[in-house]
Amino acid sequence: MRVLFLVQGEGRGHLTQALSLAQILQTAGHEVIGALVGVTAERGIPAFFSEKFTAPITPVFSPGLVYNVGTNELEPVKTTLQAIQYIRPFWRSLRYVRDTINAQRPDVVVNFYEMLGGLTYALLRPAAPMVCIAHQYFAFHPNFQRPKGQWFYRQAFRLNTRLTCFGARELLALSFDKQPDEPRQRIRVVPPLLRQEITELKPTPGDFLLAYVTQPGLRVELLKAHRQRPDIRIDGFHAEATGPDQVVDETLTYHAIDGRRFLDFMVRCKAIVTTAGFESVCEAAYLGKPALMIPQPNHFEQACNAIDGQRAGVGIASDRFDLEQLLAYLPKYDVDLSERFRAWHAQGYFLFLAALNRAASSRTRSNSSGGFFWTRVRQLLRS
Incomplete structure (x- = not known):
């Protein structure tokens, strides 16, 4: 199985998870053919990732989060305005991601919470199936705990999370502990991905x-x-x-x-x-x-x-x-x-491999039926 990664470059978490999954795939005899990492002019690819990730790494522009310089508070309004400001280079990035996927022809694309992934699949429909991995997808699970109030921030978080996973076969929701899957949301609950x-x-x-x-x-x-x-x-x-x-x-x-x-x-x-x-x-x-x-x-x-x-x-x-x-x-x-x-973490090896194999094996079926994304759209319209 040939796997291509899409990774959000904000912070260490998603990059560390990508390193961990690469180790699992390589141990199982599969090939990670590369990683497209979302970066900005101010935020490049950290050395800890570039030094340890063994496949080719390609930086791709993706608007990041905006924090207050003095207090380090997240500023959602400025984050949104910045994203609008960079709409043209962002569109070029979407086309680059689509072209890279179609040229390299991976069996499956794994997206670590990068918005480029969800919007590329929503608007440009690459051929390869995509699986999304992040703890954030557990927010769509009925057992997820949320703070009271904070309506605006809650809606902004849910919207951003939705934008990362349009067209995904499955959402692998990293969780502190074992929880039931939520098939209606395409969610399979999986253990954390920890570095070796x-x-x-x-x-x-x-x-x-x-x-x-x-x-x-x-x-x-x-x-x-x-x-x-x-x-x-x-x-x-x-x-x-x-x-x-x-x-x-x-x-x-x-x-x-x-x-x-x-x-x-x-x-x-x-x-x-x-x-x-x-x-x-x-x-x-x-x-x-x-x-x-x-x-x-x-x-x-x-x-x-x-x-x-x-x-x-x-x-x-x-x-x-x-x-x-x-x-x-x-x-x-x-x-x-x-x-x-x-013990929960140890189950991850088999759960991640099973999810990617399901996605890769479903590629032929989905292509013959008109594509998973549009199938999913029809399901949502009927619900």
């Missing part, structure tokens, strides 16, 4: 808290929490640290962002404080480290992740760096959760 480095680690009990902070406001809260409880050792990774080990005092040390060192600290920590990105919380759960999940302001997806993660027992959701809340939660953390999480 995580599965090879051996966690040990720890006596310090590990913090990964990207928001300026969250760093202020971290320092405030430290002053309230100076007896608790905290190691914090953030982008503005002046060196590998910036010692503030005896129990607080900042570290420059370094993926390998961060994993070393995660293995040895007591618990982790982080934004509610799905990937990082899953890595902590695999290693048996409870998480205090603090969504970025106005980031509806992360707000959902925090609530859903709390439901699954991987940690506790909060809107601020509440050290007392985390310390009170630690004795209640289910120490057996890591084993259940690992």
Whole structure:
């Protein structure tokens, strides 16, 4: 089976998932023939992906999310206006994706939440079947947990998610735990895709808290929490640290962002404080480290992740760096959760391969019946 990837380049999560699936496919004897990665003028392809992904990588322009420079809040209105501003280069990208798929003739295209994929299949109808993979598709599942209110952000999130998956055979919804499939929404619930480095680690009990902070406001809260409880050792990774080990005092040390060192600290920590990105919380759960999940302001997806993660027992959701809340939660953390999480993760190898094989084998049938996308449109019109 020959597989082509489409990957959203925003953040690390989708790129890491693509690396993980590539490892699964290659282990099973299949070929990943390349990756089209959505980029902007300000955001290129990260080195960690280009160094480890063994197939050809092609950057393709795709409008990204807009965040407030001072607060790191997601700004949906500016994101929408920017997308409208770049409509012409975006259209050229859609045609490039279509032409690449038709020229390379993969057996299946795997889309990691890149809007180029859904809109290309909606408007230009490439020949190869597409499967979409992301935790965001779990938002269409009846068991998904959502924050109250936030109507505007909820609708914007649902619209963006729909735009990524038009024409997909199946939506593989990454989940913290096993849930029933939802055939009416084309959803199959699957385990997280974790990088191989995580599965090879051996966690040990720890006596310090590990913090990964990207928001300026969250760093202020971290320092405030430290002053309230100076007896608790905290190691914090953030982008503005002046060196590998910036010692503030005896129990607080900042570290420059370094993926390998961060994993070393995660293995040895007591618990982790982080934004509610799905990937990082899953890595902590695999290693048996409870998480205090603090969504970025106005980031509806992360707000959902925090609530859903709390439901699954991987940690506790909060809107601020509440050290007392985390310390009170630690004795209640289910120490057996890591084993259940690992068992769920282990099922992924077979579930992902089965989904891609289903899509590839259905190609002939769908072509003879006029194409899956238009079949799906007719179904929606009748419902």
